[in-house]
Structures are given as C-alpha cells and as structure tokens.
Amino acid sequence: MIFQALQSLMTPTSLFAVFAGTVSGVFVGGMPGLTATMAVALLIPVTFTLEPLTGLILMGGVYCGAMYGGSIPAILLRTPGTPAAVATALEGYPMSQKGHGGLALKVSVISSFVGGTFSVLILLLIAPILAQFALIFGPPEYFLLAILGLVGIVSMADDENKLIKALISGLLGLIIALIGTDPISGMLRYTMNMTDLYDGVAFLPALIGMFSISQMLELTGTKSIIFEPSTMKKIKREPFPKGLKKFIAIGSATGTIVGLLPGEGATIAAFLSYNFARQHSKNKKLFGKGNPEGVAAAEAGNNGCVGGSLIPTLTLGIPGNSVAAALLGGLLVHGLIPGPELFTKYGVMTYGFILSLFLANLIFLVIGLYMSPYFARIAFTPTELLIPVVCLFSILGSYAMNNSLLDIFVALLCGIGAVILQKTGFSLGALILGLILGPIAETGFSQAMIMGNGNYAIFFDRPQGIILWLIILLLLIPPVIQIFRRHRQK
C-alpha cells in the first residue's frame, strides 16, 4: 500500500501541490498575523475542486512550511511570525545582533527539518500505539505538565536575587492569564467589561508587543540591528557548529510527545525543549545571549509537533491543535472519517498524505538553506526604514489575528511594559512562560478538583501523574542545588 501511495505522490500535480503548499506555508508562517490555521481554512473550499489527496497534500505542506517559517522573522527581527517561534527568538535574535543571523537561520532550518522528519516518521510507523498514550493524559496530568513547564523558570535564574525576580515575572504572567472567563463557572473576571478580553488577553498580540514592538523601540537608538557593522563580512559562510545533535534530538522527542497531547501546542513544545536543552547544556552561561543550542532545540521542538499533532487527529479524530483541527475539517469535507479505516480502506490516500509531509520538510530545507544568506541581509537595512515597516506589520498582525482593534493596544502596552520590566531586571522569558502555561495550569487544576470532588489526592494517586512528579523533581533539583552553592560561596 505504501508503494501505491508513493506512486500517487509522484504525479506532477501532487508534487506541485507539495511545493506550492510548503512555499506558501513558509510565507504565511513568516508574516505575523497570518497563521497556518487561516491558510488551511482558506483551502478547504478550494479542495472541493481538487482530488482529495491533492487538497490534503496542499494543507500538509502549509502546516509544515508555516511551522518553520515563523522562525525567520523571529531570528532576524525578534518578531515572532507564530507564537511557537518565540523560544527561537530568545536565542536566535541575539545571534543576529552579533552578526550570526545567517548561521542562526541555518541551524533553525536544519533542526526544523530533523524535528519535522522525525515526528512524521513516528506518525508513519507507530501512530496507533502513541494515540493511546495521548489519551492517558487527563486534567490532573495537564496541570502537572504546566508545572513541569514552569519549573523552567528556576533554571533561567542563576542566583537567588534573580530567582526571586524570575519567579515574580512568572507569576505575573500567570496572573495576566487570569483575565477573561472563569473556565469553570463561566463568570467574567478582570475584563473591565471589554468583550475583546472575555477570552483573555490575546496571545500573539501580547507576544508581538513584548518581543517585536519593544525591540523596535529599543532599536531607535541604533543604526542597524547588528551591534558592530564590522562583522558584516564574516556572515557569509560560517561552519555549522558541532555538538548540536543532542539538542536537536531532545527537541524532536519533546516536540513529538507534546504534539501528541490534544490541545497542547507547538509553543509549549518549543519552550519545553528549550528548557531541557538549557539544563543539559555545557554552555549554560551562553543562554539568552545567542546560543545556537537553544535555537536547535526550540525549532526541532515546534516542528516535531507537526507529526505528533497529526497522530491523534488521524487515528482518533481529536485534533492536536488548531491547525490540525482545520485539517480535520478538510478531511471530513471529503468524507474521510478519522479512525482505523483511514489506514486501511483509504490507506493509499492517508499514506500518500503522510509521505508528502516528508517531501514538504525536504522542500523547506532546500529553500531555507538556499535563501538564508539572503534573508540575513535584512539585518543590514537601516533602522529608519526598517522600524516603521516592522511596526506596521506588527500592528497589522496583532489586528488580523482576531480582527480586533483592542489587540493592537494590547500589543503596544505589552511593548512599553516589556521595556520597563527588562530595564528593572525582571525576566521576560519567565513572564511569557507564565502567560502560555497559565490557562492550562488553571483549567487542569480546576477540572481535576471537580473530578476528584475537591480532594487534592487526585494529583498523587494516578500512576501517570506520579511519573510526571518524578520528572518535575529531576528538573528542579539540579538548579536549586546550584543556586544554594552560589549563595554559600558569597
């Protein structure tokens, strides 16, 4: 059957569809405010006039391409094209500032390719088994997963003063995430009667503000993004740094596993991978100042989500995230109902689709490698032209996400707020981690409390929960010991 699928993929139409899908995906992912979800939804009616396989391939290409595309502006301009690229921006942009933008792009595209390919391989080989794994996660486990992510805050700090500030920043993020509708009672809280806030502070606009707009404000004092223009000539061909394999592997595995969990997104996968990499790195000091290890882990992580999220989508009909949900819509349009039949009766098409994802990964690898020296030139644009244009797209992107004017002001406020917080020594990374994980932590905690009839025991008496507790402890102990040692030395 796989051979047949391969045959159906090797037609000119299919090949063109993969190519067109991937290229437009990279583009859509790279523009803040245009999302893969939007593009896939746009394609659904178009696919009616096409063969079902062609339509699916097109959507799959968009999905793969967009996940990678988000990292390009994140690295070059600190403007996340997708929320998932924020972790990449943490390391990639400092690299650009030092004149290593081209190298960061190269690391990003290779890690994306490996992460994406690995997860699709998993999807191809052991999807049904892993789908069962996704189901053992209930509300208590989601809460613990959020804790697991928040533990990363501790490893972001290196002494107790910074630790306190990082924790305060993380909590501030969690508190901002409270704005909106109470997940249990449906009561509105802290919304100031603004309809646009009923669903909480919109995520992408806040991130655009904190990263892109704050950075553009700071750039007003400089002539170009790169600190020392003298490094300009070196940028051309830099050798690929050694020792990144470990971090790409960490990212790919984390991304695939997190992608599996319904509702958990690539953003969390990227941040978790980033934190794991930070823990395992020998160059911890370099993190936050442009460490290619961070870029590798984060990008492998968010692309690993692609294959991971398709596993529950195709086998159980539970979409792993919003793009997968739109893709599921595309499947249903053609009368393809997720489940075992998809792999037997419609096997040729399903496997054709999965195989096309490999091709999509390959296409963006080639495009990325070929184009990255050209993209990297953006960093040389004089700021007086660059800043207005990036600001315009940041504002347009904040608006286009939910078609809401309020979101623009959210972005602007977050922008100036981020500048102030950073200058007073608070941690932006911790704040964002809190913001991302807040809704999951709260919903998981509250739902678990309802399931357990108000008893905290539910967090401790499920085997899957205990395993998560163990991982949390493993992650927590080393940085805490380190901070204690530093304190003694003083």
Place this chain on the structure above:
Amino acid sequence: MTKRLAELLSLSMFLLIAILLYKSTMNFPEVVQNSTAAYVRFLAICFGGLCLLAILLRLKSKSTEENKKLDLAAAPVRFWSLLILMFVYSLLLEPLGFYLASALFLPVTMVVLGARKKILIALTAVGVLLFVYIVFAKLLGVPLPESSLF
C-alpha cells in the same frame, strides 16, 4: 529616577495587585471556591509574598550598582515619538481605514527616525502598501480595518 526606585515602585505596585487579587476571590461564586478561586488565591499569596521578600532584600542591599539612573531609551526623543506615532496610527485605523492611515504613518515615522531620501521613503511606503493589498486583501481575503468616514 534611579533603577532602585523604579524597582521598588514596580514591586509595590505588584504587591497591591496581589492584595486586590486575593480580595477579589471572595466575590467568586460558591461553586468555584474549591477550584478556580483556590488557584487564584494561591497565585495571589505567592505573588504577594515574593514581592514582599524582594522589597525587603532591595531595602537591605546597598550596592552602588542600583543607584544608577534608569534610562529607558538610548535616544529618548525617537523612542517616545515612535511610541506616540504608533498609538496615533492605531487610533487612526478605524476612521481613516488601513491604507490611508498607513500612507500617513510610514513616511512620517521614517522622517522622524531620520530618513532623508525622498525616493527611498516613497518606494518603501508604496511597496509595503501594495504588498499588503495584493497578499492580505486579494490573495488571502484578510479583512483590513475599514474606514468609517468614506
């Protein structure tokens, strides 16, 4: 304003937020007192406690590092004008519509930030607008802010 003062100010503001947050959970409905209200109270206590701790540590420490002036921007004039221009632009989006507002925002901001070559300014602005029109409006059908005047 010194860095130390700015820090103390923001920390006390956070402390106030923590107290208000804790108090607000009293008004949560009975059904969630055990779930979401408990979660919010936990956050408020941690947040308030840590802020208090940070304030105490800050008051105790006497490092000279902290007495430096807080400078938000390297080029304050450009920094604040960019921020104000962005606010004005956002406010103008609704009455003027995206294209007209942007056609004003781009050149003005470029000039404020120090661009002097007229051709470059015009080319960039027209290029960006055309790009948005073709890709956002025509190709992807993304609705842009529309004018309420015309």
Place this chain on the structure above:
Amino acid sequence: MRKFLLLATILFFAFTGLALAGYPAKTIKIIVPSKAGGSTDTSARLFINAAKRHMKGANFVIKNVPGSGGQKGFEEIANSKPDGYTIGMMFTPQIVAHIVSKRARYTLDDFHVMGNMGKDPLIIAVPKNSPFKNLKEFIDAARTKKLTVAVNGIGSDDFVAAKKFENLTGAKFNLLPTKGSTEQKALILGGHVDGSFMNITQLHAQHKAGTAHIIALLDSKRSYILPDLPTAEELGYPVDMTATRGFVTPKGVPEDTAKKLDKLLEDVMNDPEFIAACKKDVIILKHMKGKEYHDYLVGLQAEIQKFFDSTPW
C-alpha cells in the same frame, strides 16, 4: 510628499471601489463568530461556494471574529452598517444565552433573521468500556451517586441539556466544564469522565470506530447519520436539545436587499451540489425561513430564561 499623498488617495479610492450600481456592487462580508476551520466556519465557506452560483457577480469575504462563545461576533453583526454588505452567521443557543445572562449588548430585535441553515442535535456519550450500556443504566446510576459529566462550558447547549435531565429525572451530575469538543472527546476516549453531553457531528466518527459509545440522541427524530441510535424520547426521557446555525443581517437593511439575501439563502439550501457537499461534511441541513426561525429563537430564549432563573451562571 504631496504627490505621494495624492497617489495614496487615488489608490485608496481605487481599492474601495465607489461604483454603486445595483446590489451587490461590492464584496459582501460574512462575519463568522468562530475560529477559522471550525464547523461553523466550514459551513460559511461552503455557503459562499454555492452562493456565487446563485448571485451572479457577487463576491464574498469571511471575517472570523472568534471568542467569548460567539458573543463578540454577534455584537459586531448587530453593530455593523445595515447596507446589505455585512451579513453574519449565528448559532443557538449561544446567541440567546448571552441575552439571557445579560452579557450581550444586543437583543434579538437588532437582527433581521435570514433563516436557518443547519442543525446539530445533542447526544449523550460514555467511554467505550463504561459500565453503563444504555441511557437507563446511566440515569439510574446518576440518581444514587454524582456522575462526572463533561459539558462545553456553562450556559452552552450541553449544559442546558444536562440541566434538563437533572430536572426531569432527579439525577445529579458533577458537571465538568471544558473549553470545547476537542477536550470533551479526549476526556471520553481516555475514560476520565463518566459521560459527556455533546453534538452528534462531533462524536459520530468515534462511535462508528468503536472508541466511544453514544447512548442517546436528544432530538425528536432519529438522525440519518446514526440511524440505529435511539432518541431519548423513545427511551422514556422526553428531553430534546439541538444546536442550530443560521444567517442574520443587522436590522434595517433596505427591504429589497433583504429579500434578495433571503432568496439567496433559499436558493443555496436547494442547490444539489451544496446539499451533496454538506452530506459529506456531515453538516445536517435544516432550512427554516426567516419568520419561522425568528419565532424559534424567541421560544428558545424564553426556555433558557427559565433555566437561568432557577440556576443562574
């Protein structure tokens, strides 16, 4: 500089297009109060596909206004210019539930109802290895001990259906609100809850694949999607609850334009290609004309008001 402004102005007017010949002279915007790619969004996109065949020269664009259970989108429809170039999708019971809970800044009178397009009846589902094999066992168990049941948020159709069951049978549910059908599916398939109230199109595939078990349909008639599934009424529990999805415009659209739009919906509903497309996507079509649908909405609002008065949320 001046030249540039002139050029910009010319471009601007060229884009918006000022030619005002007969209706439709410009693009018609459809406000969809949900995320791109969801089933409401898909049905709007299918509608456009068919509508283009029936209204020559018409162009449509979708504006997704997701969030707050559709309220943001409903408000935007109600407040948009009544010139016939903005129409919107709406869904029940959320559109009236927001009015009842006094959150909405609109009333039903702010809309001209074009008509209903589809429906999606509710079901009760249990995990595949649940001890309850049918509705009777499920309800009997709920009478003795609180069963944990997933619903899609407070005030949603699922929630109202669960409350209806509580009122009718004296059963008690431990209601677990979720963020939507994805989460509900995961809870049911993973066996984390005793049961779930949700829509039939959200779970029929899992039922057919054997990964979840649907025990009752809350509709007056059996559904063609799962003809073997008994209705709750057949099983002795007369409860029905259905979500519907229709089209509205803001109030005050010129009468002949409104008529054209109503006619367009009717034409689309009778379009064989559209019907075939909806069958595949398992959107259950149910046409109601404007007047009929408006009456339905008013009735629904009164019904939900009753629940809100007894247990406000």
